[in-house]
Amino acid sequence: xxxxxxxxxxxxxxxxxxxxxxxxxxxxxxxxxxxxxxxxxxxxxxxxxxxxxxxxxxxxxxxxxxxxxxxxxxxxxxxxxxxxxxxxxxxxxxxxxxxxxxxxxxxxxxxxxxxxxxxxxxxxxxx
Numbered sequence: 646x647x648x649x650x651x652x653x654x655x656x657x658x659x660x661x662x663x664x665x666x667x668x669x670x671x672x673x674x675x676x677x678x679x680x681x682x683x684x685x686x687x688x689x690x691x692x693x694x695x696x697x698x699x700x701x702x703x704x705x706x707x708x709x710x711x712x713x714x715x716x717x718x719x720x721x722x723x724x725x726x727x728x729x730x731x732x733x734x735x736x737x738x739x740x741x742x743x744x745x746x747x748x749x750x751x752x753x754x755x756x757x758x759x760x761x762x763x764x765x766x767x768x769x770x771x772x
Contacts, residue, residue: 719770
């Protein structure tokens with residue numbers, strides 16, 4: 646959420662007339678997320694959490710951090726928009742297993758694994 650659509654979602658949410666009590670924005674390196682850091686200074690409801698979506702340990706840590714901040718509350722909305730589109734691969738002849746797997750891990754596996762991890766919090770909010 647440190648650039649592109651993710652950052653715009655965050656900007657929109659914290660600018661609402663009645664913003665959510667909690668907005669969690671994830672990125673691979675929060676120390677380099679200058680725009681998010683500026684927004685969080687003005688918006689105490691914004692929490693920046695480290696997350697590389699291809700790392701299971703970071704998905705677990707993001708869940709634990711989110712759960713701790715929410716305490717006994719659930720999570721109302723999960724926007725899963727991390728993705729890669731490496732166009733340097735060229736044509737089919739230049740594709741490698743590593744390039745294809747990196748896209749699959751980020752764009753297919755990660756969103757499903759994140760929803761799986763956060764499902765209990767989403768379910769709690771729906772009760």
